[in-house]
Amino acid sequence: MTRIGQSWFDDAAGPLVRPYAVTRGRTMGAGHDLDMLTLVVTVSxxxxxxxxxxxxxxxVQLCGTAQSxxxxxxxxxLPLAVTKILVGDLIAEGMLNFRVPASSDSYNDIAGIGDLNILQAVLDGIRKL
Structure with a gap:
């Protein structure tokens, strides 16, 4: 039991408000499937x-410049899942614009098989070190 005036938590305990309280219990966003690489910027x-x-x-303040x-x-x-919900809310309200990252299929179109061979050679070189 703690004494009057004594703190009952320490810095290692983390925030006292659980993430689901920030999102009001929601685990799904406002309908946007946001990736962690999705870029968001405040509407001007x-x-x-x-x-x-x-x-x-x-x-809104942070996204004055584009941020993932x-x-x-x-x-x-904040946890990524919580941030996705909050950002999704702001997108739904028209506060933020977003741009989804290119899909992995388009990465394969951009990077030819030769590029993959170069990356494999680099990886092999690193492993030899």
Whole structure:
């Protein structure tokens, strides 16, 4: 039992608000299938923010320049799943524009078989070190 005025948690305990509280219990976003590499940027001029939670305002401010969802997650120190939901909410409201990353199929179209051989040779060289 803790004494009056004594903290009952330490810095290693992490945040006291669980991620599902930030998303109000939701585990799915507003219908956008966001990848961690999806780029998001604030719409200019930005409409009035509908949410009072500070995370939404921080995302809008941070995305003044294009950021990936993973970068937003890292800057806010939130789990990626939570960040995807919050970003999806802002996209649905028209606050953010987004661009999905190229699919892995288009990477294969860009990188010819010769490029894959070069990458394999580099990997083999690294393993020999």
């Amino acid at each position: 001029p930005a409409p009035r923010l509908q949410h009072v939670e500070t995370e939404y305002a921080e995302i 969802v993973a970068e937003v997650s890292a800057h806010l120190n």
